[in-house]
């Protein structure tokens with residue numbers, strides 16, 4: 625399968641075929657390069673809550689907004705809590721969580737909208753960004769899936785919420801973005817036990833035991849999220865997974881690799897106004 629993400633600039637990747645086939649759609653993931661932050665946050669840190677200098681974070685966000693031609697005033701962000709709450713947002717939410725953390729949507733790990741002119745944004749450093757598109761219904765969404773959100777089924781939650789609005793899973797395309805790979809992600813049996821509810825005997829398991837370390841496993845959160853989206857009813861051809869690992873690749877921040885002292889990348893999806901479809 626071809627890689628869905630391509631580098632569009634040293635500061636960000638985009639989902640190439642959505643960009644090419646859906647006029648005005650901007651979806652992608654930032655790198656850690658080309659920003660103003662220093663030290664552990666060198667340099668394009670977009671996370672407010674990591675003790676970076678606020679002025680640098682704001683400058684980084686404004687710069688990314690310019691590069692995307694999507695000004696930060698049109699962004700919407702959330703206080704992510706590793707739960708599975710998903711919010712429907714509109715233009716009236718524009719600017720929330722964009723240039724200050726306090727104005728973010730509280731307790732939210734997923735966002736979706738039917739409106740143009742707003743950029744849905746969530747922050748990452750190893751957790752899995754999920755991107756959703758229904759071309760037919762003109763709806764976009766995104767969700768933040770660390771291991772907790774993943775096993776809580778945040779991806780399936782989003783699909784369920786869209787179903788209530790008459791959008792069938794067959795009409796939804798999903799892309800699973802840059803995040804920690806199986807080889808870099810070691811977890812204990814507690815995580816594997818929680819994941820089992822999504823894995824049937826027929827599935828090839830997205831985890832394997834670590835040789836010589838009892839109770840330790842390598843887990844692919846990307847593959848687990850794919851399984852969950854398939855269980856939610858998305859067709860196999862509608863779910864694509866990146867090959868990019870935030871820990872393997874030096875162009876990203878990684879919570880694991882950097883031992884917790886690191887910045888955050890931005891996952892984003894939005895529809896520009898005034899672009900005819």
Ligand SMILES: [Zn+2]
Nearest residue numbers: 805808869872
């Ligand atoms: Zn890796």
